[in-house]
Amino acid sequence: MPSLRRETPLGPVTLVEEDGALVVLDWGGSGADETPVLIEAHRQLAAYFAGELTEFDLPLAPKVSVRQRAFLDALIAIPFGDTKTYGEIALETGMSAQGAGQACGANPIAIIIPCHRVTGTGTLGGFSAKGGVETKVALLRHEGAAGLLI
Template sequence: MPSLTVDTPTGAFVLTEEEGAITRATWGRGGSDHTPLLDRAAEQLTEYFRGEREVFDLPLRVRGSVLQRAVCDAIAAIPFGYTRTYGEIARDLGSSAQAVGQCCGGNPIPVIIPCHRVMGARGLTGFSGQGGVETKVALLRLEGAAGLLI
């Protein structure tokens, strides 16, 4: 599977493509493959971190349970600069907040599927990406959602 490493303010970030869709994004170093899709994804990610992009326009494929895919769809629908709680998403999906939290932690395409926009009932919670909660705060600040962190 082709992958491309992109340097971001939150660290090196690897995008992976499979069968015409982005299937994984994670912090770390990986490949240096250039495909039209990976180059487009890298460009959009760079634009996001420069504050020039609020919505990603990429084909994504989330593998996992029906709930995992539904949670990722719900997260992807949260607008730039806004947050929702695990409980709100759980209520919409007829699930538990704990199950939604586990799916958020298993999000295979963070940032592009913005799991950093999901909060606990009492506010800021952990983040499974590199840098933990500090990265979550940095992403929310980038989006102008920092007032929601209090």
Template sequence: MTQLTLDTPTGPMCLTERDGAIVRLEWGEGGHDHTLLLDAAMRQVQDYFAGQRETFDLPLVVDGSDFQRAVCDAMIAIPFGYTKTYGEIAKALGVPAQAVGQACGGNPIPVIIPCHRVMGAKGLTGFSGQGGVETKVALLRLEGAGGFLI
């Protein structure tokens, strides 16, 4: 696995590549490897934070169960600037909302797989990334997403 650390407005983030796919994005310092994919991913994340990108075009691999991958696919399908509730995703997948919440919290590639776009039934909920709910609010504001409570 190779890693590349980049600076973002929400703190340093580390991208991890394995076998030609992005497998992890986490807050914090990591490696400083440069590959074509890691450099492309870094540019796309930087463009997102600069307000110049709404979608990502990267090969992703989500390690985990079929359910974890299904929830990640559902999150990827939420358009830039919009939100869905855990309940809406749960209904579409035929599972309890709590299970969706746990899968969102286990998202290995936040921001690129936009778990910040998933809300509770009554509005804003926690966020497992660095900075917690404040980071979630910052990402939603960057996207101009409405309909959430602060």
């Protein structure tokens, strides 16, 4: 599968493509395949971090179950700068709050599918990406959702 690694303010990320769609965002990784999809995905990530993009428009094909895909679609629907709790997402998707937390942790395309926008009730909750909760805090601050961090 083609992959392309680039630097971001959070460190290197590698995007992986299959059949013309993104399937993985890997924290670190390697790859130098410059396909149109991967170049555009990294261009959009750079625009996101530069404060010029609030919504990604990329072909996504995470390798997940139908139920998990519905959950990921609910994450994509959370607007830039907003957050929802695990409980709110659980109600929307028909799963438990614990299940919602596990589904967030299994998100294969973090940032682009914004699992960082899901928090606990009165807490940040976890974040399974490189850097853990500190990375989640950086993403929420970048989006202006830092009011909940005070």
